Amino acid sequence: MLSKKTKEAFLGPLNINNPVLVQILGICSALAVTVQLKPALVMGISVTIIVALSNVVISLIRKSIPMRIRIIVQLVVVAALVTIVSEILKAFAYDVAMQLSVYIGLIITNCILMGRLEAFAMSNSPMESLMDGLGNGFGYAMILVIVAFFRELLGSGKLLGYQVIPDSWYIANGGVYENCGMMLMPAMALILVGCVIWVHRSLNEDKK
Amino acid sequence: MAKQYVCKVCGYVHTGDKAPEVCPQCKQSNCFELVKKSGFSTDSNAYTIIYAAVLVVIVAVALAVVSQVLSPRQQANALLDKQKQILVALNQDIDAMADPAARYMELCQDTIVCGTSDVYVFNIDDATKYVLKLHGQGLWGGIGGYLALDEDKNTVFGINFNHEGETPGLGAEIVTAKFRDQFKGKHIKDATGAIRSIAVLKQGKAAEDGQEQVDAYAGATITSTGVNDMLAANLAEYAAFLNENVNEDENEDVNVNEEMEVEDVE
Numbered sequence: 001m002l003s004k005k006t007k008e009a010f011l012g013p014l015n016i017n018n019p020v021l022v023q024i025l026g027i028c029s030a031l032a033v034t035v036q037l038k039p040a041l042v043m044g045i046s047v048t049i050i051v052a053l054s055n056v057v058i059s060l061i062r063k064s065i066p067m068r069i070r071i072i073v074q075l076v077v078v079a080a081l082v083t084i085v086s087e088i089l090k091a092f093a094y095d096v097a098m099q100l101s102v103y104i105g106l107i108i109t110n111c112i113l114m115g116r117l118e119a120f121a122m123s124n125s126p127m128e129s130l131m132d133g134l135g136n137g138f139g140y141a142m143i144l145v146i147v148a149f150f151r152e153l154l155g156s157g158k159l160l161g162y163q164v165i166p167d168s169w170y171i172a173n174g175g176v177y178e179n180c181g182m183m184l185m186p187a188m189a190l191i192l193v194g195c196v197i198w199v200h201r202s203l204n205e206d207k208k
Numbered sequence: 209m210a211k212q213y214v215c216k217v218c219g220y221v222h223t224g225d226k227a228p229e230v231c232p233q234c235k236q237s238n239c240f241e242l243v244k245k246s247g248f249s250t251d252s253n254a255y256t257i258i259y260a261a262v263l264v265v266i267v268a269v270a271l272a273v274v275s276q277v278l279s280p281r282q283q284a285n286a287l288l289d290k291q292k293q294i295l296v297a298l299n300q301d302i303d304a305m306a307d308p309a310a311r312y313m314e315l316c317q318d319t320i321v322c323g324t325s326d327v328y329v330f331n332i333d334d335a336t337k338y339v340l341k342l343h344g345q346g347l348w349g350g351i352g353g354y355l356a357l358d359e360d361k362n363t364v365f366g367i368n369f370n371h372e373g374e375t376p377g378l379g380a381e382i383v384t385a386k387f388r389d390q391f392k393g394k395h396i397k398d399a400t401g402a403i404r405s406i407a408v409l410k411q412g413k414a415a416e417d418g419q420e421q422v423d424a425y426a427g428a429t430i431t432s433t434g435v436n437d438m439l440a441a442n443l444a445e446y447a448a449f450l451n452e453n454v455n456e457d458e459n460e461d462v463n464v465n466e467e468m469e470v471e472d473v474e
Contacts, residue, residue: 033376035375035376035377035378036376036377038376039376063250064250064259065250065259066250066251066255066256066259067250067251068251068256069256069259069260072260073259073260073263076263076264076267077267080267080270080271083271083274084270084271084274087274087275087278087282088274088278090278090282090285091278091281091282091285092281094282094285094286094288094289098289103373118219119217119218119219122219123214123216123217123219124216152377155377156377181427184375184377184378184427
């Protein structure tokens with residue numbers, strides 16, 4: 001159904017060309033929203049939607065964009081899309097909008113967006129750009145979820161807000177276990193991303 | 209005339225008769241395509257300026273329309289959210305309610321204006337409760353909440369917090385029942401009737417004489433301090449309301465009587 005190139009545009013960013021692991025883009029937000037799984041999931045989905053949408057829009061108008069102001073045009077399109085999505089969320093999914101709060105504005109400055117628009121959507125067809133946007137969004141969301149899984153589990157003994165490490169294990173209740181407070185600090189997110197990159201690189205050594 | 213080739217991967221432009229095998233910028237191979245020359249250039253100044261102007265107008269109109277169309281729904285959502293927050297402060301189980309807005313209207317009796325803020329009067333199980341709005345500053349942004357007081361304007365009936373973007377797992381935990389329940393039954397005034405607020409302190413620390421305290425959330429020092437300062441500052445703003453009835457009922461009436469008696473004697 002899909003051409004080889006379109007398939008590659010979608011699957012590449014999930015593994016070999018992952019935006020976070022290989023291109024080291026979007027690290028800043030990966031640190032900010034990965035203390036718990038839920039915001040990480042919501043952020044991942046939001047970024048996926050915005051990257052896919054803006055990729056398609058930029059791809060559709062790519063031939064008319066004057067080269068000298070292309071970055072400004074991209075930025076305006078992204079900012080407008082994010083604002084519209086934010087307004088729609090406030091009207092139809094108020095709880096999600098509150099949950100996202102400041103993060104939704106941060107999507108505008110996510111480097112993955114500008115990176116994909118500039119490197120892919122400016123020179124590819126809308127269909128390919130859509131798949132590229134979805135692939136990069138999922139690739140980004142995947143890393144957020146992996147990092148958030150470990151940070152929430154080890155940092156607060158919970159997953160998605162539910163306690164998974166039994167209360168009786170804790171030192172306070174006579175057990176031997178203690179949460180790792182370091183996991184809640186942004187520095188630990190960077191170390192975890194480093195670990196994921198390490199695993200990823202050693203798995204893909206031969207493909208380079 | 210030399211032809212132009214552009215790299216499809218990184219956008220590198222090569223000028224020459226033949227496309228290079230490997231892109232010098234991104235090292236991909238077979239990625240060049242010929243740039244077609246047409247009479248019309250998208251790089252002219254006039255086109256650039258007109259393009260920018262049209263784009264801005266289109267985006268501005270789109271944003272304005274979206275904002276206008278969705279505004280009533282957003283305001284309704286914000287109002288419902290506020291009502292739900294107040295109901296939580298009043299220890300009502302909003303998850304079990306079919307229609308929180310209707311329940312709110314049923315319970316809400318009156319609104320008293322106090323300076324720039326409103327005090328909401330509620331009737332819960334035939335007892336009067338007052339709800340005060342709180343607003344302050346946390347670590348990353350604003351924090352707020354609603355404080356429900358018993359009829360004596362002293363005992364905390366319940367409290368609810370909200371925040372714009374405190375750290376998940378740390379500062380954001382102020383919204384949890386575990387933190388909020390500590391406030392229930394505490395008193396915001398000391399034995400003499402002076403407003404002392406409720407201190408939010410690290411575990412093991414003791415407040416000054418006459419001030420009641422709750423434990424701060426461990427690891428969320430700045431947010432906890434923000435809650436502490438918010439309570440103190442906001443309660444001071446509501447001083448006129450909080451001292452009102454107490455003075456009328458006890459002190460003022462007594463004073464007036466005493467004065468009259470004195471006059472009678474003279």
